Amino acid sequence: MQNPTFEIKAMRASYGAKEVLKGIDINILSNSVTAIIGPSGCGKSTFIRSLNRINDLIPNFHASGDILYRGEDIYSGDVDVVDLRRRIGMVFQKPNPFPKSIYDNIAYVLRVHGFDMREMIDEIVEKSLRKAALWDEVKDNLKQNALTLSGGQQQRLCIARTLAIEPEVLLFDEPCSALDPISTAKVEELIHQLKQNYTIVIVTHNMQQAARVSDHSAFFLMGELIEFGKTQDIFTKPVDARTEAYITGRFG
Amino acid sequence: MNRKSRNKRLDKGFSILGIASIAFGLIVLLVLIIDVFLDGSARLSWSFFTSFPSRKPELAGILSAWVGTVWIMAITALIALPLGIGAGIYLEEYAGKNRLTDFIEINIANLAGVPSVIYGLLGLGLFVRYFNLDRSILAGGLTLALLILPVIILSTREALRAVPFSIREASYASGATRWQTVRYQVIPAAFGSIMTGVILAMSRAVGETAPLITIGALTYIAFLPQGLSDPFTVLPIQIFNWVSRPQKGFFANAAAGIIVLLGLTLIMNAAAILLRHHYQKKIRW
Incomplete structure (x- = not known):
């Protein structure tokens, strides 16, 4: 058995009085891809956005329970949130490049973490863009504004930006929901390659996508974890009737 | 049908x-x-800009008035810009959302709508009398700074609010601190709109007469202010003074002064528009 990267027990989360996660127990394993599936409003986005505490930005958000990252409670008072977010990278639903050049998008996150040597930054920019399979498309236009790229290219730039600071975990919050099928295929291929070196959690609406990219799948419904197991098992012989109903398309 | x-x-x-x-x-x-x-x-002639006011309309000019306006605007900008933009950034990016900040927000919005003569009375009581600044450039600049402060705070917040949340998310998610996010992402993205707001506020201050008359700005000055504690006059007051004279010559002077003042506000507003246009071209979400 691999060690879990995240050990989560009795996790609850709410926005004001509205509770959206009602006691989640789940272990997320290292160097594997865990897909979170479920219908809209089931709490899957809230779940993944709690793992790097990006949801702290939302007023009235509150999470409780044990959320251990490598044995450390990430919601305890003495956690350095800034450092946590460096170690746990995130790619969002809608590509969100900075309104700067392609180069500066990556250089910014490096400078934020104290890199200031020009050659080093150049080198990491190229390396990250290569990892994100974007280098060949943009290498001659690094000074171009990132917002002029296509949606799929923007998303891969966001992945490159995340990879640049060498996180330990990658969180993908519906990374392909705004992309066309070809871009989606590229991003999925990328996730497949990144699996070698990273622990990946991906929220997705698309069940074929979960089946294609993930090793483990978790099915969420109305703030509860209904079923969690190997993706193959979840999709071929689900234990819970609700999981079966969802994956066969009877609701959602 | x-x-x-x-x-x-x-x-x-x-x-x-x-x-x-x-x-x-x-x-x-x-x-x-x-x-x-x-x-x-x-x-309108060169000598109109280089002459002091005079009892003879054909000799009178706006030298002391435009120099006073430049002084007052500089002081107003020096005080109101850092305070207003700083307060706007704090309220929008740092302060939490609670009853106190809601209360402050409502009050700032109300202050932006308070008639300018009220600010004149405040300036008179606070700066001229209590701090004993007399009817000086400093007192005038401080009064106008108070007047446009709420406007600058509001427009700064508006500008920051227009920066998409996703930019902040992207920055925080890559492990940036709040200051890094605000300094390197949010403010640059909002810079054009912040400056537009500032210039529009300043162009409002340029035309203000009532608060400066209230604090006792002079209407006839035949010397140039040498420092912050000297008395002053400004363009709109000079115009006001000329309009109230019975002689026909002063009437022409007032009209010429109005042309200068109109030109000045036109230039400032044009600068605001150009700036906004420039930044809009650079940043498209």
């Missing part, structure tokens, strides 16, 4: 009404400008 043609007529009727109201505003403004130019353009 009947309803369709009625809707069409309504549509047409509204567009005619719209054109008429725009035309009304434009024509009145145009008549005003033409009238001012007819009265004043003959007085």
Whole structure:
């Protein structure tokens, strides 16, 4: 058995009085891809956005329970949130490049973490863009504004930006929901390659996508974890009737 | 059928009404400008800018007035810009959302709508009398700074709020601190709109007369201020003074002063528009 990267027990989360996660127990394993599936409003986005505490930005958000990252409670008072977010990278639903050049998008996150040597930054920019399979498309236009790229290219730039600071975990919050099928295929291929070196959690609406990219799948419904197991098992012989109903398309 | 043609007529009727109201505003403004130019353009000359006011209208100029305006604007900007932009950034990016900040927000919005003469009374009581600054440039600058402070705070917040949340998310998610996010992502993205707000606030301050008269700005000055504690006058006060004189010559002087003041506000507003345009071209979400 691999060690879990995240050990989560009795996790609850709410926005004001509205509770959206009602006691989640789940272990997320290292160097594997865990897909979170479920219908809209089931709490899957809230779940993944709690793992790097990006949801702290939302007023009235509150999470409780044990959320251990490598044995450390990430919601305890003495956690350095800034450092946590460096170690746990995130790619969002809608590509969100900075309104700067392609180069500066990556250089910014490096400078934020104290890199200031020009050659080093150049080198990491190229390396990250290569990892994100974007280098060949943009290498001659690094000074171009990132917002002029296509949606799929923007998303891969966001992945490159995340990879640049060498996180330990990658969180993908519906990374392909705004992309066309070809871009989606590229991003999925990328996730497949990144699996070698990273622990990946991906929220997705698309069940074929979960089946294609993930090793483990978790099915969420109305703030509860209904079923969690190997993706193959979840999709071929689900234990819970609700999981079966969802994956066969009877609701959602 | 009947309803369709009625809707069409309504549509047409509204567009005619719209054109008429725009035309009304434009024509009145145009008549005003033409009238001012007819009265004043003959007085516009180099010596008009380099002469002090005088009892003889043909010798009088706006030297002390425009120099005073430059002084006052500089002091106002020096005080109001850092305070206003700083407060706006704090309230929008740092302060939490709670009753206190809601209360502050409502009050700032209200302060932006307080008549300027009230600020004049505040300046008179606080700066001129209590701090004993007398009717100085410093007192005038401080008073106008108070006047435009709420406007700058509000427009700064507005500008920051227009920066998409996703940019902040992207920055925080890559492990940036709040200051890094605000300094390197949010402020650059909002810079054009912040400056636009600032310039518009300043162009409002340029034309203010009431608060400066209230704190006791002079209407006749035949010397140039040498420092912050000297008395002063400004363009709109000079114009006001000339308009109230009975002689026809001063009337022409007032018109010429109005042309200068109009030109000044026009330049400032044009700068604001150019700036906004420039930054909008650079940043498209």
